[in-house]
Amino acid sequence: MKTRIALWMMSFFLLTQVGYSQLQNEPVDYVNPYMGNISHLLVPTFPTIHLPNSMLRVYPERSDFTGDLIKGLPLVVTSHRGRSAFNLSPWQGSDKDLKPVIPFSYDLEKVTPYSYSVYLDDQQTSIEYAVSHQAAIYSMEFNKKEPLSLIINSKDGELKWNGTAITGYQQLENNTKVFIYLEPETKPMNQVALINDKVRENANIARGKNACLVLKYPDHTSSLMVRYGISFISEEQAAKNLLREIPHYDLKKIAQKGREIWNKALLKTNVGGGTQNELSVFYTSVYRTYERPVCISEDGNYYSAFDNKVHNDEGKPFYTDDWIWDTYRASHPLRVITEPEMEQNIIHSFIRMAGQMDNFWMPTFPEITGDSRRMNSNHAVATVIDAYTKGLKDFDLKKAYEACKRGITEKTLAPWSGKPAGEMDRFYKEHGYIPALREGEAETIPEVHHFERRQPVAVTLGTAYDDWCLAQIAKQLGNTNDFEYFKNRSFNYRNLFHPKTQFFHPKDNKGNFIQPFNYVFSGGQGARGYYGENNAWIYRWDVQHNIADLINLMHGNQNFIKNLDDMFSQPLGKGKFEFYAQLPDHTGNVGQFSMANEPSLHIPYLYNYAGQPWKTQKRIRTLLDTWFRNDLLGIPGDEDGGGMSAFIVFSQLGFYPVTPGLPIYNIGSPVFRESVIQLSNGKEFKIIAENAGTENKYIQSAKLNGVNWGKPWFSHDDIKNGGELYLIMGNKANKEWGAKPEDAPPSFMYN
Secondary structure (H helix, E strand, O other): OHHHHHHHHHHHHHHHHOOOOOOOOOHHHHOOOOOOOOOOOOOOOOOOEOOOOOOOOEOOOOOOOOOOEEEOEEOOEOOOOOOEOEEEEEEEOOHHHOOOOOEEEOEEEEEOOOEEEEEEOOOOEEEEEEEOOOEEEEEEEEOOOOOEEEEEEEEEEEEEEOOOOEEEEEEOOOOOEEEEEEEEOOOOOEEEEEEOOEEEOOOOEEEEEEEEEEEEEOOOOOEEEEEEEEEOOOHHHHHHHHHHHOOOOOHHHHHHHHHHHHHHHHOOEEEEOOOHHHHHHHHHHHHHHOOOOEEOOEOOEEEEOOOOEEEEOOOOOOEEOOOHHHHOOOHHHHHHHHOHHHHHHHHHHHHHHHHHOOOOOOOOOEEOOEEOOOOOOOOHHHHHHHHHHOOOOOOOHHHHHHHHHHHHHOEOOOOOOOOEOOHHHHHHHHHOOOOOOOOOOOOOOOOOOOOOOOOHHHHHHHHHHHHHHHHHHHHHOOOHHHHHHHHHHOOHHHHHEOOOOOOEOOEOOOOOEOOOOOOOOOOOHHHOOOOEOEOHHHHOOOOOOOHHHHHHHOOOHHHHHHHHHHHHHOOOOOOHHHHHHHOOOOOOEEOOEEOOOHHHOOHHHHHHHHOOHHHHHHHHHHHHHHHOOOOOOOOOOOOOOOOOHHHHHHHHHOEEOOOOOOOEEEEOOOOOOEEEEEOOOOOEEEEEEEOOOOOOOEEEEEEEOOEEOOOOEEEHHHOOOOEEEEEEEEOOOOOOOOOOHHHOOOOOOOO
């Protein structure tokens, strides 16, 4: 027995010495890219092969995990949820069966964050793949004794063969091109073009839709390796990117390097003391927070779709492809802690984007091809003030403020629109809310996108929060007039609060509440006539910046708690078929609460503000266990490239940023007995949850940095220089802990 204990202690010591704490494997081995690959209703997660925040991303091209065929082999994915920009299809068979993209039957697929392998069973071809930042390599082994064709496809562009490599581009939206330089290790016998499904012999160029070049190899070919680089600048830069990153044909070396890069990133949040499934959910979620945004600097330069020019990045990498409506809530605040230098560069990139566009408006949905202006509100302002109040100041706050202010006051508030402010915006400025239309009333305001609706409650609430963020920046800059102006506007949510029902209720342009009204179903498809993707039960809590005032509007803690409880117990109101046909984003239900959409993420933590933090602890653990699992259905809704995964990371660690812009965190219920966050200053913040387990989810007592702690929150200052949150956990609630009115988390202002 003593020998066994000694061996165990030695093993534990060795693991901690290399940084893996109580993990039995390296962190990357816990990542399950297949988690959530079958959607509950809308978009599944994608098993993406990429390095952290890197330009080159691929995943097997199919509808979801159930897809029986994969569409060739991907070479580039240009945006989250985007399809492959180029495609590679190794084909052994007759030329009459050549297609721009071959659908393959497949088996034995394995995806890791840094590599991919699959067996094309009909073709009897084994594929291996490893990725770098801007280049990648394929290895193919062939068992059939038939002539080999290697089909390289550009969906819309041009490809050329220069005797050594295929070069070319694919045309994307907004005059943006992605370029490729693809080099086979073995030169082909000859090459042909495939145009309009017809073979053109000895052709070395192909142009247009589904432009294809086909490299021909003899039937005794048993293996082939292909390496390639990509660029948004030029074909020449694509070649430079390849030769810089993969100057050889050693796939295993590239895979090993990718593995090391991922382990380094994942170990910034090091956990132990959970089950194998909990570890997989955690590290898979961390992996997904690194999918976006992507760094597109190439040797110090980058192509910007915001002005269609190539710029010098002046030593600060340029990032894009960030759906801020989804990511401001948790992804950006997580990076403030774990990747502060990157977060500052991202904000710096936002400011650059604003300067490269026509009106110096902060972006809302920056993508590879420019700002798509999707969803509602202008939440880049939240990322700016959240970073700044937590000590990240390596960006021009004055410029950021100007871009945010102009984006909110000069651009229309209408969803999915980049038009200048108009009639609807003038009404908001004068009356403090967006006016609603009645059911069936025609839209007349030209700023509203032709396929959208004005989402008056969602936009009013979101803009009130954005105005609060503007006020906080103005205060930092010493701009008293703007601070007072935007502070007053940040209370505009009150204008739509119905005092009798205690919901946020749409009003017409005469100030009358729209009647009759159903808080579950009014608003049409996606409730967009009044809200946005979620119904009134979710937007009832969309006052992130002033929860204390929301409690007052609801006549105090007791009624606030009752309203929260009602949401979790309220039935759907219709059969699932009808409910989800109208509200397809509103999945992951517990009553009317939706775990599947970002406006819900902060809601379970609101019990902390009203004297019942034990209910936050209960809700969080139940929601994590119910909806986030290590399986193909393990994500309840659209994950959106890290937007929801960051909620999982925070919540499993045991705390969450309810109000980006206030430098505080709400305490929940840690999943792991020990968590260590590596800070950029070399210090560590530890969360020790003594006795934590499936049943032991309730906090019995706490210490913060060695001092008894009775508050269900802590500040960023408490952790920025390292420290420890020590919790004793139990299986029954301590309803006294954190329950005093004076212990509630701050709202609206801090310090």
